[in-house]
Amino acid sequence: xxxxxxxxxxxxxxxxxxxxxxxxxxxxxxxxxxxxxxxxxxxxxxxxxxxxxxxxxxxxxxxxxxxxxxxxxxxxxxxxxxxxxxxxxxxxxxxxxxxxxxxxxxxxxxxxxxxxxxxxxxxxxxxxxxxxxxxxxxxxxxxxxxxxxxxxxxxxxxxxxxxxxxxxxxxxxxxxxxxxxxxxxxxxxxx
Numbered sequence: 001x002x003x004x005x006x007x008x009x010x011x012x013x014x015x016x017x018x019x020x021x022x023x024x025x026x027x028x029x030x031x032x033x034x035x036x037x038x039x040x041x042x043x044x045x046x047x048x049x050x051x052x053x054x055x056x057x058x059x060x061x062x063x064x065x066x067x068x069x070x071x072x073x074x075x076x077x078x079x080x081x082x083x084x085x086x087x088x089x090x091x092x093x094x095x096x097x098x099x100x101x102x103x104x105x106x107x108x109x110x111x112x113x114x115x116x117x118x119x120x121x122x123x124x125x126x127x128x129x130x131x132x133x134x135x136x137x138x139x140x141x142x143x144x145x146x147x148x149x150x151x152x153x154x155x156x157x158x159x160x161x162x163x164x165x166x167x168x169x170x171x172x173x174x175x176x177x178x179x180x181x182x183x184x185x186x187x188x189x190x191x
Contacts, residue, residue: 064114065089069122076126086122088115097127101173107147108154108168116144120172132177143172149181163188 065088066072072086074095084095094105102123110116120140129138147170154167166188176184 064112066115066118069118069125072119072122074122074126081127084126086119088119095123097123100130101171102127102129102143104147104170104172106168107170108151111148111151113144113148116147117141120144120147123172129172130174132174134174138172138174138177142177146170146172146176146179146184149179149184152181153184 072088074084074086077083077085082097084097086093086095088110091109093107093110096103096105110119117140120143124138124140124143129143130136131138150167150170154164157164157167176187179187
């Protein structure tokens, strides 16, 4: 029994000494982080001031070279109403007309959209092209849109592509009226 008392006393002493302030171990304070979330709502109101002075300088710079269809000097080179030539930026371009189709060689070299419209105006003034439904006529803007899509295809295709040589020349015909670049691409892969 004496052993039991000694054992209990030793156990009690060990427990009590573990709770004392005389510990030799270092106490590290716990880190705490406070997260604060703030929702900010802002309402902005814009008021346009009236313009009181005239703007005399252009706000955009255009690289257009043409002002009118006559600027390209479209001419029938053989007198048969089929083989034409025009000048753009000091370079001569071949324009072959077949019924409801203008074929422009090296058309990818002309990329200004406003100039494309003016060139198409000159072409349809000589020989208009029917619309896709064959009841009306294509507009210069619509033909320029098709031309622009051909140019994009030319620049996107790798030099190794067989289609690149086809995309460098545009055919402005009835069947391609209003078609997007995607539509033209799908037509090409179906051939």
